[in-house]
Amino acid sequence: MRKQLTLVATGLAALFALTACGGGTSTTPSAEATLDPANPTVVKVGAVPVPHAKILEFIDANLAKEAGIDIEVTEFDDYQTPNVALSEGSIDANYYQHLPWLEDQIKTKGYNFEHGAGVHIEPYAAFSDKYKEASEIPDGATVAITNDPSNQIRALRVLESAGLLTGIEDDSAVLTLTDAQNPKGLKFEENQPEILITLVADPKVDVALVNGNFILQAGLSTEDALAVESVENNPYANFLAWRAGEETPAIAKLDELLHTDQVRDYITETWPNGDVTPAF
Template identity: 55%
Template sequence: MRKKLALAITGVATAFALTACGSSEPTADAAATLDPANPTVIKVGASPVPQADILNFIDENLAQEAGIDIDVVEYDDYVLPNTSLADGSLDANYFQTEAYLATEMKEKGYEFAHGAGVHVEPMTVFSKKFDNAEDVTEGTTVLLNNDPVNQIRGMRVLEEAGLLKNIADDDSVLTVEGDKEKNPLGLVLKDANAEQVPQYYMSDDSIGVAVINGNFIVQANLNKDEILAQESGENNPNANFLTWRDGEETPAIAKLEELLHSDEVRDYIEKTWNDGSVIAAF
């Protein structure tokens, strides 16, 4: 059984702390109580791309033999997957990074555990006006994600591309825009919800550069020829993973965690997103 529920966009969570959050390996014996003839349903919330795609691949190709049946619930925002997990509407979710989860847990008191990283959606710098990062001119308008975790990731990519300098972990568009040392080109830094950044980039000619999350690159079908710079996947701490309520590592969750790190899933990721917009993290 599999069903999808597309939920309306409600905006990206606002968070202000970047703290560490430890992972927790499922301790349940995944094979002990799972029966392929009577699979256990596990309800998982996920972003549409690539998380739901990966879960659907597992559900269609690997789950039944493993004794689980994944009920995929799609969310178009970064808030509801955690509130739904906390209130018991979901058994697990798959959409977030360690830094984002740590902030959510600190700010909202969630008691969650998570597995190992599955994939990275690299932050990518796009421009319709410039062919190379070194061509970006003074005063160019740059659009970034407005949630603090991904905004600092975006500014790090801009720093690696030579457009910003000496970015600190607690920086934001507000602290950097007027700082001549950090912003020597006097770039006009703006931000918006993650799902809106590609929309504005495609429709607003005043935006010279945009830094876009990998999953929204796929959804918006952006032109890869417009890429100026991209976050590296190697040793990237921003991998997405499976999250569940702490202390509720059921056999079905343990089995799904195992399947998410299977050779079949790695091959699926590499073949489906061969443009590098999604990278396996294992």
């Protein structure tokens, strides 16, 4: 049986951050356990609502039972709490993050996680309610951008691809851009990732750079964006993550199912415009 929960991010991120490095107290099934379709093993997975939870729901409805697992999805609306929940042991795995984000979380929060191969990519994109083309963006325009370093570089490269910035390096950040890199004198406002989609309609903002999952949750499409990140050789594929040393047979099976032809077909059929693109 699949159980789906929703947690509101407001207030929780600050609360969970106080215990972000704490170890979980839950026990994990033996790695030697066998999976039995007649008695499926429950796997508790944290995910953002779209596309991750939808992909997990597809697996739960079509592939999980025969494989001997039952997926319980806990939905999160921000990027901090899924790793907090995994660290504390209230979930067995999470599916929402890419490697640069995870590496930064491990460095700054001290998490001890492992992960599977990439499942899908959600291209980053620039949106504006004021302008139809990137070439219309005026000098000195206000740009809403994430305060997360691992995704901020993606946003800067989207702006570079649109001709609004130039010479962006791997270590570039809004606070260190030179006049040569920012010839239009764009003004940047850093915000939490989940806030950016709401700023597209803010009259004080000319352009907002938005993560793919928030684009989908808002009912938008990259087809309406000023500029979109390329998925070619893209290092930001999302994957399943779990606590180091706790890859149970059920977690391993879920990771296997995430990389099946059925899931690839589901992704391409559900998001044919490439808003979600298989990474395998």
